[in-house]
Amino acid sequence: MRGHFRRLVATGLERAGIRTGLRWKLSAAIALVGALVAVALSLVVHNAARVSMLDNARDLADERIMIAQRNFELSGRMNFPNTKIDDPNLPAALRDRVEAGQRATYVADRPGDVPDIWAAVPLKNGHVMSLHSGFTDRSSDILQDLDQALIIGSIAVVLGGSALGVLIGGHLSRRLRKAAVAAHQLAGGETDVRVRDAMGGVVRDETDDLASAVDAMADTLRQRIEAERRVTADIAHELRTPVTGLLTAAELLPPGRPTELVLDRAKAMRTLVEDVLEVARLDGASERAELQDIMLGEFVARRVAAKDPDVEVRIVHESEVTTDPRRLERVLFNLLANAARHGKPPIEVTVEGRVIRVRDHGPGFPEDLLAEGPSRFRTGSKDRAGHGHGLGLTIAAGQARVMGARLTFRNVRTPGTPEHLPAEGAVAVLWLPEHAPTNTGSYPMLPGSGT
Template sequence: MSLRWKITATVTLVSVLVAVALSLTVHLAYAYRLADEARKIQQERIELALREYSRTGQPTLGSRLDPPDLPEQLRAAVEGGYTATLLEDTGDGAYIWAAASVSERQILSLRTPYDPQLSALASLDRVLVMGALTVVALGAGAGVVIGAQLSVRLRRAAVAAGRVADGDRSTRVSAAIGSGSRDEAAELAHAIDAMADALQSRIEAERRVTADIAHELRTPLTGLTTAAELLPPGRPAELVRDRVRVLRALVEDVLEVARLDTATERAEMSEVALGAFTTRRAAPYAPEVEVHVLTDAVVDTDPRRLERILVNLITNALKHGAPPVAVEVDGARIGVRDHGSGFPDELVSEGPSRFRKWPGGSGGHGLGLTIALGQANVLGARLTFANPADGGALATVDLAPDEHPTVPQGEERSRTRP
């Protein structure tokens, strides 16, 4: 049950309880008042009848002397010279009695129908029922309106928070829900905005530090590369040149990650025949990788960035998986599959993270999948990591994620970062 209907149900329940309580209170108060007034009138009438009986010796004003239908409870109450009243419901009708003792053995009594008072009480009950139904209907309507307003604001806040989580820095939750009120929803929105700003500031600071370090390393790295080329031929020189190449590649990867973190990269889109493109790019890079084109499609993408994604996924499969490694093109999807031990659970559940290496992996700096994910975000594509049920690891690039809202069947776990 959504929050809207919970609020509506609560307000309706409270309205029902309030309406029932007020109706019962008014009913009982009016019934007591009618009975009290009837008793007072009957008391005055029996006293007047007593005075006339004392003067004439005959029952007057509709009074009777020792009637056979006099209730025993009333008879016992007037013994000893008292007067009393009694409201009796015989099943055939209701009556109000008044009696007084005129001698040790005789009782003078009056009986008047009480049905008019009961009719008035029934009329009041009908009015109370209509009023109660009106109150409940108004309460339920108010609950629907209040719940709908709060639900809409919270849904807007959730959508805005999702945009912030996806990297949209211009979105503010407080602006999405409206700043007209200062309730708990507005306080929550301001708190989320403050948290997002704090996290963004921290990420930006980390990105600047990473980019600055990489830039600062470029100058000595250029000199180191030049010096390595001047070394005399030999095994030591080859080792130095190899380590310099690795260091240079690492610096370039760090700079690329820093650029992708800024969320300012823009793709240069063009139409690409995906099957032919994948075959041409994969075959020269890794001849041992099999490329299967199930269905070809022409997609609008950035060839340079797509090639970077494809090469990184193939490299990752070759380094950390096991042969055979295959690339499969199915429409706007490219899947890179190996038959190793599969992706680590942390990568599947949380996504790739920079400088995170696979347990037992063969080298690398943990930046390949991070760069692939960043480039996929620039392209508006969806990069999915999964461990198929029959083993191995599968990375899928979906260049038309809006047309494929679900991940391929047969995957046990997947992690998507749109």
């Protein structure tokens, strides 16, 4: 029954959109258990005290009826208070036992929870002498005081249990929250983070086992990723020499269409090998930015004009930034190449402060790229298909990370456009940092070594 009630409460909270923390769940559970235990103990103590008082009252009534019997048999007179001969109000059950020749006591409940105490004894002349008394006021007061003390104690137990639950739950919740933050940092690529160390604490419990398991899993994944990166880099490095030789040999072939096809494929293979090597270096987290102060709008306008004069560059707000010009150019060219390959003209570049936007008017980025970010060897959906190996945006994101910048992607939609209709363009946004990324080990370039 209680389990069904808890499920109903949890379902109601979920439907209402209420997210309860661990500390409050533990507090509520401890308070509920404490309340049940306090109520049960209060009932047991109350009943035990009441039964004990009634037994004492019955013993007292029995002693008094014996004294009254002796006085009556010696003097022949009724001189003891609250005693009667053949009382018509005598309970039938007590009368039957006395008529059977037994001295007995009896407790009769009446409205108000104040019991009547009866005692009766058979006389030699065949009559029945009985004594009728009620529960004493003093006993009633003692029982009421006991009930009040039990109520106060129960409330104290519930409040104390709730406070204890908040403390225990808060401690456990803080540890789990720290573990979650560390796990998110691991997922974000901070490989030196250890969940167990982030949690801290002296006492070892199940959360430490969970943290150790997460650290072990992260170490295993890190080792596998590093092994895959090394294999990829080694393969690309070994392919560089034969591909260079193939390109050199193709250039020696006699002019003609077959030679052009061979040269085109050989150059594409060399580009692929160089891109794979660059991705491997970026994944290895060993790259460092060479910082230099530049005027961002002027830099972007000159580089884009040299790359593709047909691309429109709009400088909304000029800004001086400290960044790596070579890597910034690499990111910019990769975004332009992706827009030209997968999107549709016109392609627009906008510089606003420290933000660079590259927009095309094609069908937009695929949903998996918007949700997960760039991924190597994924060229996009069939609606945004084209030639390439899916490494351009991956390299752009990696180079942005080295510069301390952030690269985001979104599609352009007119407000109210249904989701099943294609987008009206794709926008890649490069957010350069306000301060130079010195925490990545980057270093400034010497004066005069500009672009």
